Amino acid sequence: MNFNLMYAYMLRCSQYADHFCSANWPVTETQINPQPVTSIDDQNKKYKRTWKKNQVEEIFSRATKHCIETGRNIEDLTIKDFEVLARDCDQTPEQVMNKVNEIHQSGTLRPGIWSQSEDDLLKDLLRKGIEKWGQIASLLNKEIHKGLRIRTGKQCKERWNNYLNPDVNRGAWTDKEDLKILESYKQNGNKWSIIAKSIKNRTESSVKNRIKSLLNKIKQDLTAIDDISSGIDKLINKKRQNMIVISENSSASPKSGYGVTKKSFSELSKVISQSCAKESFDS
Missing domain, CATH: 4.10.910 (30s ribosomal protein s13; domain 2)
Incomplete structure (x- = not known):
């Protein structure tokens, strides 16, 4: 052994x-x-969570409301105040204090879903002739978000162009539109703003998404000897052929009513009624 x-x-x-x-x-x-001794960090582990957007907005709203009720500024709040604010919260008073001070100093909250009041004010500001997106964002934040920089000029521009602008075409893409943006893409590359100017009533974002969708389709249809450029050329030729076929079909198809216009139809009805009246008179 x-x-x-x-x-x-x-x-x-x-x-x-x-x-x-x-x-x-x-x-x-x-x-x-014997079990290992639980450290202080393990005991406080439940508090170490990332902040969610709604939690940040709620805790800062609590802090501002608390300041109004007590007649003090955020800079004057102590740890005892944040102990009150941290009740029913997943974070410690220290974490709440740091987050509130961070928001107060930077003046910035993470943007959330656009509210109806924001959309209405954005439309009103544009109707008043204000064209600078930075100025629009500043007025919107001042009016709705109490001066906090919630919205930026870029966000206001994208909100208007992608969702609110009634002149923007959000329908299905036609072969003619695809042909224009593909030809422009071959010339300009990823310059989406320039490509978007080649067609009307389409946003820069929608043009970008459409081209990427077409490119993905091209890559799927590529053979081993083809490259992306030749694939784009093939799709352009296909779009042109589709447009020619549609044009020929529309010109070759008979007109509605077999060429009978409203005027000729009324005249024909008059002749028929006269003929019927004559037959009844003869009988």
């Missing part, structure tokens, strides 16, 4: 014998297998 294994076995038995002696009786599970 291996001497080392025998020694380890005897040592283990002696440890259990010490636990079962009268001085240590009764023995508990924790004495046999």
